[in-house]
Amino acid sequence: MRRVRPGAPAPLGASWDGGGTNFAVFSEHASRVELCLFERPGDAREAERVDLPERTGDIWHGYLLDARPGQAYGYRAHGPHAPHLGHRFNPAKLLLDPYAKAISGTIGWSDALAGYPVRSSDPERDLVIDNTDSAAVMPKSIVVDSAFSWGNDRPQRTPWNRTLIYECHVKGMTMLHPGVPDNLKGTYQGLATDPILEHLLELGVTAVELLPVHHVATERRLIEQGLTNYWGYSSIGYFAPDSRYTSGTAERGQQVAEFKSMVKRFHDAGIEVLLDVVYNHTGEGNQLGPTLSFRGFENARYYRLKSENPRLHEDFTGCGNTVDLRRARTRQLVVDSLRYWVQEMHVDGFRFDIAPVLGRDDEGFNPEAEFFQLVRQDPVLSRAKLIAEPWDLGPGGYQTGRFPVGWSEWNDKYRDAVRYFWRGNPGRIGELASRLAGSSDLYETTNRTPQASVNFVTCHDGFTLHDLVSYDEKHNEANLEDNRDGSSNNLSRNWGAEGPTDAPHVVRMRERIKRNFLATLAFSQGVPMLSHGDEVGRTQLGNNNAYCQDSPVSWVNWRLSPQNRELLEFTRKVFALRLQHPVLCRRTFFRQEPSGSVSMRDLTWLRPDGTEMKNEDWSDESNHVLGMLIRGEVPEETDERGRVLSGDSLLLLLNGGARSKQFTLPAMDRPGSWNELLDTSHETPRTIRENDLHLTAHSLILLSFQPVAP
Numbered sequence: 254m255r256r257v258r259p260g261a262p263a264p265l266g267a268s269w270d271g272g273g274t275n276f277a278v279f280s281e282h283a284s285r286v287e288l289c290l291f292e293r294p295g296d297a298r299e300a301e302r303v304d305l306p307e308r309t310g311d312i313w314h315g316y317l318l319d320a321r322p323g324q325a326y327g328y329r330a331h332g333p334h335a336p337h338l339g340h341r342f343n344p345a346k347l348l349l350d351p352y353a354k355a356i357s358g359t360i361g362w363s364d365a366l367a368g369y370p371v372r373s374s375d376p377e378r379d380l381v382i383d384n385t386d387s388a389a390v391m392p393k394s395i396v397v398d399s400a401f402s403w404g405n406d407r408p409q410r411t412p413w414n415r416t417l418i419y420e421c422h423v424k425g426m427t428m429l430h431p432g433v434p435d436n437l438k439g440t441y442q443g444l445a446t447d448p449i450l451e452h453l454l455e456l457g458v459t460a461v462e463l464l465p466v467h468h469v470a471t472e473r474r475l476i477e478q479g480l481t482n483y484w485g486y487s488s489i490g491y492f493a494p495d496s497r498y499t500s501g502t503a504e505r506g507q508q509v510a511e512f513k514s515m516v517k518r519f520h521d522a523g524i525e526v527l528l529d530v531v532y533n534h535t536g537e538g539n540q541l542g543p544t545l546s547f548r549g550f551e552n553a554r555y556y557r558l559k560s561e562n563p564r565l566h567e568d569f570t571g572c573g574n575t576v577d578l579r580r581a582r583t584r585q586l587v588v589d590s591l592r593y594w595v596q597e598m599h600v601d602g603f604r605f606d607i608a609p610v611l612g613r614d615d616e617g618f619n620p621e622a623e624f625f626q627l628v629r630q631d632p633v634l635s636r637a638k639l640i641a642e643p644w645d646l647g648p649g650g651y652q653t654g655r656f657p658v659g660w661s662e663w664n665d666k667y668r669d670a671v672r673y674f675w676r677g678n679p680g681r682i683g684e685l686a687s688r689l690a691g692s693s694d695l696y697e698t699t700n701r702t703p704q705a706s707v708n709f710v711t712c713h714d715g716f717t718l719h720d721l722v723s724y725d726e727k728h729n730e731a732n733l734e735d736n737r738d739g740s741s742n743n744l745s746r747n748w749g750a751e752g753p754t755d756a757p758h759v760v761r762m763r764e765r766i767k768r769n770f771l772a773t774l775a776f777s778q779g780v781p782m783l784s785h786g787d788e789v790g791r792t793q794l795g796n797n798n799a800y801c802q803d804s805p806v807s808w809v810n811w812r813l814s815p816q817n818r819e820l821l822e823f824t825r826k827v828f829a830l831r832l833q834h835p836v837l838c839r840r841t842f843f844r845q846e847p848s849g850s851v852s853m854r855d856l857t858w859l860r861p862d863g864t865e866m867k868n869e870d871w872s873d874e875s876n877h878v879l880g881m882l883i884r885g886e887v888p889e890e891t892d893e894r895g896r897v898l899s900g901d902s903l904l905l906l907l908n909g910g911a912r913s914k915q916f917t918l919p920a921m922d923r924p925g926s927w928n929e930l931l932d933t934s935h936e937t938p939r940t941i942r943e944n945d946l947h948l949t950a951h952s953l954i955l956l957s958f959q960p961v962a963p
Contacts, residue, residue, distance in 0.1 A: 255290070255303055260316030262309040265589065266352025266492065267326065267396045274320035274396050278328060278350060279582050280550045281311040282340055285331040288315065289347060289388070294325040294357035294504040297389035299347075302329070311582065323505050325357060325393035326350070330550050334368075334382045339553030339563035341544065343368045345384045349490060349546040351586060353394035355506030356468045356493045362476050363390040366543035379540045379564070391545070392496075395506040399597060401513045409525045409601055410636070411459045412893045413661070413704035413780055414838045417828055418527065419458040420712055421785035422484070423466065423498045428808045440500040441466075441511045445518035453524060456788060457828040460525035460638070462604055464713055466512070467528075468493040470536025470545060478733050480801040484713060486606060487536035487572070489545055491590040494598075516599045525601035527638060528594060532587045533610035533645065538573035539566045554580050557613075569647030570607050578611055578624050587611075587624065592633050602638025604663075609645040609652045617649045620657050620699075629659055640707055654695035656705075661780060664692055664706040671710055672721070672744035674909040675769050675951070680874035681909070686858055689881055689905070691778030693842045702841055706779035710770045711787055716797045718770060718787035721745045722763040723752060728795030731802060739798030752795060764816060765951060768823055768933040769907075772953050775827035776905055778839055785809055788824035790817035819936075830930060830955065835900040836883045841890055855890075857882040859904075861948075863917030877910025878948065882919055885958070901957040908948045916948045918956075925960040 260275045268275045276288055289299035305313040320326075327349060332342030346368055349356060364371040365387040369379040424439040432448030443449075444461075453461065468490030471482040485495060494512040501507030516526050535555075537548045547555040557567035557577040566574040577583050594600045605611060612622035628634045643652045643662045656662055670684040687694055691703030699705075711718050716727075725747045729739045748766065749759040771788075774781045785791070786809040793799050799807045813821065831837045843856035858866040859880030870876060885902035892898060904927065906916055918927055918941070929938040934949035941956070948954060 255301060255320070256318040257303055257306055258316040258318070259307040260314045262307075262312035262314050264352075265312070266350060266354065267320075267394065269320075269322055269396055269398055273316055273318040274324065275314065275316045276305065276320075276326075277312055277314035278305070278352070278550065279312055280330055280332070281554055281582075282551065283313065283330045283332040283342065286313040287329040287331070287344070288317075289327045289329060290320070291325040291327070291393055294393040294395070296325075299327070299388060320396060322396050322398035324396040325504070326396065327388065327391065327393055328550070336380050336540065336564045337562075339558045341368055341548050341552045343382055343384075343544060343549060345386050346544040346549050347386070347388040347391045348544070348549040349392070350394040351491070351546055351550065352589070353490055353493050354397045354399070355395040355503075355509050356490050356496060357392040357395055357504045358496050360392060360470050360489075360543075360545065361390040362473045363387070365390055366545065367541075368544040368548070369541075387544070395504070397506040397509050399509075401510060403513075403517065403599065406517050406520050406599055408599070408636070409459075409520060409523065411525055413638075413702075414840045414893075415832070416459050416704075416780050417457050417831075418460045418462050418707065418780060418782040419453060419456070419785060420462045420464070420529075420782055422464045422713070422807070424483075424803070425808045426785055429805065430809070430811045437500055439498065441494070441498050441508070441515040442500050445515040450518070450522045450524070454522060455825055456783070457825070457832060458524060458783070460527050460601065461519065462527040462529060462782070465529050465531055465606075466495050466498065467491055467530065468495050469497070470543070472536075472538070473543075475801050480733065481803050482801065483803040483807055484800040486531050486800070488531045489536040491532070491586065492593055513598060520599070525638070526599075527602045527604055527640070528600050529604045529606060530591075531606045532578075532590075533576055533607040534570040534572040534574050535576065539568065540564060542573055551582075555583055555586075567647075569610055569613065569645045569650065571646050575610055575647075578622070579614060584624050584627060588627050588631065588634070591628075591637075592631070595633050595637055602640070604640040604642065606642050607645045608641035608643055608656070609647070609650055613647065617647075618652050618655070620655055625657050629657065635659060654699070656699075658700055661705050661707050663712070664688070664695070664708055664779065666695065667692060667706060667708045667777070667779070668710055669744060671770065671773050674907070675766055675773070676744060676746045677877070677909055677911060677951070679877070682876055682879050683871045685907070686879060686881070689773070689777050690843055690856065691839070697842055703778040703839060704780055707782050708774055708777050708779040709782040709784070710774055711784045712782070713784060714798070715740065716743055716745055716795075717784065717791050717793055718767055719763075719790045719792045720795055720797070721770070722766045723747055723792070724795040725751060726795070727797040728752075729798050731796060731806065732798060739796075743797060760816070762951065764820065765933055767820060769951065769953050771824050772827045772931060772933055772955070773907070775831045776837055776955060778837070778843075781828070781831070783824075788821050789813055790820055827931065834903060834957070835892070835898050836885055836887070836903060839887075839890055839898070840892070855884045855887050857919075859919055861914050861916050863919045863944075878908050878914050878916070879906075880916065880919075881905040881907075901959065904956040904958070906946070906948055906954040906956070908950060908952055911950050913950045914948045916946045918944050918946060921958055921960075923960045925958055927956045927958055929954065930957055931955040
C-alpha cells in the first residue's frame with residue numbers, strides 16, 4: 254500500500270520534489286477523487302487506486318512518497334451525473350490530469366471514451382450514463398522531473414520592429430529534409446538541427462511560430478477515415494508537449510526534455526520560439542464528445558453551457574465547445590499554463606487561436622476582461638510576445654483592432670487588401686496604402702503602434718503562396734468532405750490555368766506575383782509573418798484546409814526546382830533589404846503632415862506623374878498604380894536604444910494593373926540620384942538615368958535616394 258500524506262493544494266498537477274510527488278486537482282462538485290496508479294502506461298487496469306485524502310476548498314490533494322518521475326497515473330472523479338445541470342461525472346472514465354506535464358501517447362478511439370451509450374439511437378442518449386471502463390484506451394498522465402541544464406539561456410526579447418515571424422509545423426518542416434537525420438524527422442529535435450536553423454537564419458527569421466504543440470486529441474471521425482488532426486487545433490493537455498513529436502519514449506515523458514533542448518538550440522541561434530495555443534476549446538467536443546479530462550472533472554466550470562439548457566455547450570469556436578474564461582479556476586488554468594511554458598519551457602510568446610473567446614464575458618467581447626487584466630499585471634506574461642487571432646464564431650466575433658495594449662493581432666485586413674490589389678481588383682489603392690503604412694486606422698486609436706499589426710499574405714489556414722497564384726478554386730477532395738470544407742473566398746487567381754501547367758507565360762506571371770507578395774510583405778510597416786515553405790514554392794495541390802493531411806501534401810518539399818531556388822534567393826533578399834533600411838521598420842506611425850514640401854514629410858503618396866495623390870486619385874477605381882515615398886531621416890523617430898532613425902529615403906512603386914505605366918520620379922530637396930534596389934519584373938537592378946521610370950504591369954519596384962555630398 255502506498256504511503257499517502259495530506260500534501261498541499263498548490264501547485265496544481267503532479268509535482269515531484271525529490272522525495273515524493275504531490276498530486277492536486279480542481280473539482281468543485283466532486284464528492285470523491287481517486288488517483289489511479291499504473292505500472293505501465295499501456296496497462297488496461299490500474300495497479301492501485303488511492304483516494305486523495307484532503308480537500309482544501311475546491312482542490313483535492315495528496316502526497317505519495319513512492320511516486321517518482323515516470324509514474325503513470327490518471328484520475329476517477331465521483332460526483333453527480335446530471336447533464337441537465339451541466340454535471341457529467343462518471344468514475345468509469347479515466348481522466349487525464351488537466352495539469353499533466355507529459356502524456357504517454359495518443360488517444361485510441363473507442364466507444365468506451367464516451368460517458369453515454371454511443372450506439373444508442375436515442376437523440377438524448379447523452380443523458381444516460383455508460384459504465385464501461387475507459388482505462389484501456391486512454392493514454393496516461395506521467396510524473397516528470399523538471400530538472401534541465403539550461404546553462405545561460407535567456408529570453409531573446411527581439412524588438413517587435415526587428416521581428417520576422419516564420420509560422421511552421423514541427424513535423425512538416427522536417428519530414429522531407431535530406432539534411433535531417435532519419436531518426437529525427439518529424440520531431441522537436443529534428444526541427445532544431447543545423448540545416449533547419451541555417452535555412453531560417455539565411456531568411457532573416459527571428460521567431461518561429463509553431464503550430465500547436467499542446468497534446469492533442471484527434472477527432473474520432475478523422476481516425477475512422479484514416480486521417481488525423483495534423484495541425485493540432487484540438488488540445489487536451491495544456492502543459493504537455495505533444496508526444497507525436499518525440500524521438501524518445503513518450504511513455505517516460507521524454508518529450509519534455511526534447512522540447513526544452515529544441516528551445517535552447519533556437520535561442521543559441523538567436524531565434525525566439527512562439528507557440529500557437531488553443532485555449533478557446535478542447536478536444537472533448539460537445540455533449541456527444543468523449544470524456545477525457547475537463548468534462549469529467551468539472552464540465553459546468555471549464556465549459557460555457559447554454560443558460561437555458563446546461564446540457565448543451567455554447568459553441569463560439571466551431572469545434573463543439575467553448576472554454577469558459579469567466580470562471581476563476583479556468584482563468585487560472587490558462588494563466589498557469591502560459592506561465593509554465595515561459596518559465597519552465599523558456600518559450601518567448603504565444604499566438605492565441607480564436608482569441609476573442611479569452612475576453613468574452615456575459616455581454617460579449619470585452620477588451621478589459623479579467624483574463625486580459627491578469628496577463629497585463631503578470632510580471633512574466635506581460636513581457637512575452639502576445640498575438641491574437643482576433644475573430645471567433647460567436648456574436649460580435651470579429652474584433653480586429655480591439656485587443657488591449659500589449660497585444661499584437663493577425664491582420665486579416667492586410668491579407669485581403671494585398672491579395673485584392675495583386676489580383677488586379679479595381680478600387681483598392683486606398684485600402685492598400687493604409688496597410689502598407691502599418692494600419693493606423695486599426696491600432697492607433699487604442700494607443701498601439703505599427704507592431705500591433707502582424708502582416709501576412711498566407712498562413713497555415715488557406716492556400717499556400719504558390720497555390721494562391723495557381724488556383725481559382727479550392728480542391729479539398731482529399732479531406733473526404735466532398736470539397737465542402739475550407740473557405741471559398743480565397744481572393745486567389747490562377748493567371749490562366751487551374752493548377753500545374755507548363756505554359757511559359759502563366760508560369761512567368763505566377764512567379765512575378767509571388768515575388769510581388771513577398772516584397773510587399775517585407776516592405777510594409779508592421780510585423781511580417783511568413784508561412785513555412787512559401788519561400789520555396791510549397792504547394793498543397795489546391796487544398797486550402799489541409800488540417801487533416803499528415804502527408805507530403807502538407808510537408809515542405811526541400812528538393813528545389815531552379816525557379817524555387819530563385820524564389821528562395823529573392824525572399825532572402827527582400828527581408829535583408831527590410832533590415833538594411835530602418836524606415837521600413839519604424840516603431841511609430843507616420844505623421845503625414847498636411848503641409849510642408851513633399852520631400853520633407855515622413856510619408857507622401859504619389860501619382861504616376863510624381864506629384865502628390867489628391868482626393869480624386871484615391872477614389873479613381875481605374876487607378877492601379879501607387880507610389881510610396883518614405884523620408885530617410887526622421888528626428889522624431891528613435892530605435893529601441895534611443896538612436897535617431899536615419900537611413901536612405903525610399904520610393905516604393907506598385908502597379909497592380911494589367912497595363913505598364915510610366916512613373917515620374919519625384920523632385921527631392923537636395924541633389925542626388927535614385928538607385929534601383931529591386932524590381933519584381935526582372936532580376937538585375939538597373940541604373941536609373943532618366944526621371945521617368947517604366948513600371949511593368951503587375952510589378953513592384955523599390956528605389957533608394959542617394960544625396961550628392963556637398
